Amino acid sequence: MKSPGVCCMTPDRLLFELAEFFDYWKIRYAIVGSVASIAYGEPRMTNDVDFVVELKREHVTPLVAAFSAPDFYLSEPAIHSAIAKKFQFNIIDPAAGYKADIILSSDDDIHHSLLARRCRREIGEAAFAWLGSPEDIILGKLQYHKLGGSPKHIRDIAGILKISGAEIDRDYIAGWVDKLQLRTSWNEALAVVENSQE
Template structure:
């Protein structure tokens, strides 16, 4: 199963079950920036405990790894669970939506994009993807996040709201990272 076919299955399932979601991470950064190799799909979802049984039916143990215990714990602790297709190694990381000002903002700013001709999906805005990638860079120091951000800014820069990013960078303590990214873009020919 290809990455975008799995994404379609998850999107259609979440929409049918009434689970608000956003595609984020590398799949979203590729939608706004440069392509790169990935076997992961990252989503943020407002999943509730009463929807877990339906998820387990749609992603059965014969085909997928999906731990009911992990899903319930992720909902309770507002963390993450995975849906894995063992035969392909594809993984969907589902981060449970938190009731924070940033999550409320990014859900309000969702964009409908068409990752394939057969469907549309709700994507986090380019700005919100950049903000989260700055947070991940701060947590782990991985250069891939900075490459994704600079690729997005090079490809979609004219449509990206720098003021929005700067405001959230200040609120979330990410200003030094945002300033460093801006400097890198200026230094590149």
């Protein structure tokens, strides 16, 4: 595996380098968040790349070596803490201000389902990576909307439904919506799509 590039990092470039690292070390991951919603839905600007990752302690040393200072900011203690607590840590390109959120996969059913259903997709010219399925990206957006109420998550969901609606398993979403108590946010997203079609 080649070393990550050190000059003029774009969000896509950071995404590619991390996906390459995880693939090389056979670490299961799925790209989620706005980058994934853009892949399935409508384009918008984002400076963040989000991964759900099955990272283990033996991966810490090569990760720190691959994304080292001064080209990146990465805290080794933060990685160990995230692994222990099943939380998250950041990798930052300080020159460009781009950030990757590395979310440690938890032991709950939603993360198991997310990683089991991930899709290998083209994300750039001759570049492929594992993305969460459109259904799981929608569920993640619904969870964030429930927590914070930001309308951007509803817009992202509506964009996925408009662009990729034919391939989406709404029964799968509906089952999780009830389990996770996301019905209000889901109905709001559906209403946005319906209103846009009138």
